[in-house]
Amino acid sequence: MAATMQDVARRAGVSVKTVSNVVNGYPHIRPATRDRVLTAIAELDYQINLTARNLRTGRTGIIGLAVPELSLPYFAELADSVIEAAESEGLTVIIEQHGGRREREVEILTGSRRHLTDGLIYSPLALGPGDERLLDVPYPLVLLGERIFHGPVDHVTMRNTDAARAATEYLLGLGRRRIAAVGVHPGEEVGSAALRLDGYRAALDAAGVRPDPALEGEAGLWHRRTGAEAMAEVLDRGARPDAVFAFNDALALGAMHELQVRGLRVPEDVAVVGFDAIDEGRYSNPTLTTVDPGREEIARTAVRLLHGRTRGAAGEPQRVAPPFGILVGGSTEPGRERSASEP
Amino acid sequence: MAATMQDVARRAGVSVKTVSNVVNGYPHIRPATRDRVLTAIAELDYQINLTARNLRTGRTGIIGLAVPELSLPYFAELADSVIEAAESEGLTVIIEQHGGRREREVEILTGSRRHLTDGLIYSPLALGPGDERLLDVPYPLVLLGERIFHGPVDHVTMRNTDAARAATEYLLGLGRRRIAAVGVHPGEEVGSAALRLDGYRAALDAAGVRPDPALEGEAGLWHRRTGAEAMAEVLDRGARPDAVFAFNDALALGAMHELQVRGLRVPEDVAVVGFDAIDEGRYSNPTLTTVDPGREEIARTAVRLLHGRTRGAAGEPQRVAPPFGILVGGSTEPGRERSASEP
Structure with missing residues (x-):
């Protein structure tokens, strides 16, 4: 015969109310008690009645x-x-x-x-x-x-365009002028790639730096491998960048690898900035300067x-874009461990 | 009134059978057809009848x-x-x-x-x-x-013990004798940490190298951060390793970072081997030698x-442990890109 909630309560040595609370996912239950109830549920092969649960709270949790x-x-x-x-x-x-x-x-x-x-x-x-x-x-x-x-x-x-512009302006502020963009999706007018490219170009434009198509590295997917490949393409066509703004950190780490394999020093020869602030960039060599998108x-x-x-909750659809920041690491400033900086 | 499968078929311009095939997750449907059906399902807010689906195949897919x-x-x-x-x-x-x-x-x-x-x-x-x-x-x-x-x-x-032993023997074969283990769970007798520690110690033992507890770095969780911390502890107690076997790649990458921050050269001063063969280690500087656990x-x-x-399918529970390999990178052999090597 199928086990009931009463069977579970008896085995776990708790009240039926407590079993119900555990099943319904209420917070504020002591871990030891939850554990006893869940163990009893498993041992008795008790099947949680999903429909009953829905009737009770209207939700599944x-x-x-x-x-x-x-x-x-x-x-x-x-x-x-x-x-x-x-x-x-x-x-x-x-x-x-x-x-x-x-x-x-x-x-x-x-x-x-x-x-x-x-x-x-x-x-x-x-x-x-x-x-x-x-x-x-x-x-x-x-x-x-x-x-x-x-x-x-x-x-x-995310605040894609503003953040991409700030990242590019940060590189311009370091005196870099030949800034490659890695992760471009040519012809695409929507999505992160288009918005980040807009920010990159706006920063160049405001600084009076003419964008050079040879510095734009295409990468459909944004992985380490595609970042390395896009970097290789830019270098192979002789574009001679002194900096890279990669549209995400995986691309940046791939690009940095390609630069280093070719004997280019990061950041002395080429400074690199990514986007996303993934944990990996805190431990890379050098550590990665990146946009923290929140x-x-x-x-x-x-x-x-x-x-x-x-x-x-009722009301109009909301649109929220948290603030971003720039985390500065050794990929743009020699020997620096990664730390927060104002954009 | 709720939409029926017939409504979906009409809107998508396909047969009811095709709609059913899409709903039931059959392969070999042309992507364009699937897409049309799924779009019609969404537009009509058609609710897939899960019970019917189960009755048909006995499974949900x-x-x-x-x-x-x-x-x-x-x-x-x-x-x-x-x-x-x-x-x-x-x-x-x-x-x-x-x-x-x-x-x-x-x-x-x-x-x-x-x-x-x-x-x-x-x-x-x-x-x-x-x-x-x-x-x-x-x-x-x-x-x-x-x-x-x-x-x-x-x-x-995984073949934890054998693979850990092979990784340690590989380091011994490079002439390293003071090999740190990073990721140890003291007192724990089950789990990956215990099995990999067994393999590490067995390799030392077979080579006549006495294990030094000062070279064992504790790390409960196996993240980059905890790898860096465990490495710092080993170095701070003056244990002077010439190699590190880290119990996973995240630990290894954290340990490598800590070594580099302190001015130790990888691999010249300290060679580093990880475990897992994650993609990140193909792009780290240097690339990471690691166990590929399959x-x-x-x-x-x-x-x-x-x-x-x-x-x-009936029959006794099966136990399967795929073969492992060692991927050699620049963290143990100077300047090497990562490539496969026989264990």
Whole structure:
């Protein structure tokens, strides 16, 4: 016969109310008690009645997070930050990866997993302008990233153009003039690459430096490998950069590797700046100067907005863009460990 | 009125059979067709009937993957490999992170998400000997990692002790004698740390090198930061290592950073070997020599075993440990880019 909640309570030596609290994911239960209850649930093979749970709270306590790729360190660290923010609000996160494939991105919005989650934090790569209607879903949704603006949902984004401009101005302030851009998506008018390229060009323009197309390194995906390849292309065409602004840290670390393999000194010959402030750049040799886009605040804000909507918060879709900063390391200033600096 | 599968088919301009195939996750559907169907599903807000789907195939086509932490690059890359392996078998993956907290690890085994998945690939950190019964669950389960052996389920593991021994012997073969171990968990008798320490000590013993406790650097969590701290401790107590075997790559990269900050040359003064073969070590300066534990084969094997069990494969629990290799980089041999070498 199937185990009941009473059986679980008896075995764990707690009240049925306590079992119910554990099952419903209420915070403020002592870890030892939770552990006893969960062990009893496992031992008795008690099947949590999901429907009953939904009837009681109207919610499952689970939210979804959909990202392009966990092998991109930024998204792995973002997932970590979202999980931490969610836990502090008593929520559990399940993660899905769509790989930037349009069909997976649509499927995640509509798939059966949505029956089990209270809402979704969603960072698409393939959807874009014209797809706003797909975001009109019958559950709470918070959008991340730079693919769709003015959708019908809350949106937490980075200050891409301003931050890219500040990073480029920082390099100009160091006296660098031949600044390569690594991670360009030629012909693309939406997304992070286009916005960061805008900021880069605006900074050059304001400083009276003519942009040189030979200094723009193309990289469709933003991995270490593609950063190294784009850097190699720029160098092979003889463009002779004295600095690199890479559109994310993985690209920057790949580019820095390529420079070093060729015997160019970072930062003396070529200064390098990335974007994202991933942990890896605190330990690279040299440490990586980077834009800190406010990942933890992005995660906290997204979870807070979503949690509010799941509890019925009404009102117009919100758009939030946390402040950014520049973290200065040895890749632009010789011998420097990484530390915060004002943009 | 709720949209039906017929409505979706009409809107997408395909047959009901095609809609059904898309919903059921069959492979071999043209991407453009899938996309049209998924878009129609989204536009009509068609709710996929999960029960019907289950009645039809007996499965959901979704598997779970539970890992300690996605901010540990190994697990992020493992997740990526599992997703890739699953996709090639037509399966979707949802990921949960337990942070090595016992209550979360138990909850993942028993929680309501299991109703939606066909099975679980499970890598615990807190469960250990004595918890085998918790793995006796009513759904297919494949265990990863080194915490529990001889459980009632399929288990894919690394060759920890042999690989650690080979890594240490490789350093001995380079003439290094004062080899630090970074990542030690004092007093712990199960898990990766204990197994890798065994291999390290066995290699020293076979070479007639007396182990020096001052060369063993403790690190509970295996991050870059803790690797740097453990390295600092070893150096601060005056142990003067000429090599480091770090129990994972994140530790190794942190240790290498600490050595370099102190002006020690890698590999001339101190050679460094890691474990895991994460992508980051291909681009570090110098590139990182590491144990390749066969991550992709681990992922493929785990998915294959799980998929087989979800389709009713019977038989005794299997235990699989893919072969390992050593990838040699510049952290042990000056100027070397990373390349494969026989262990």
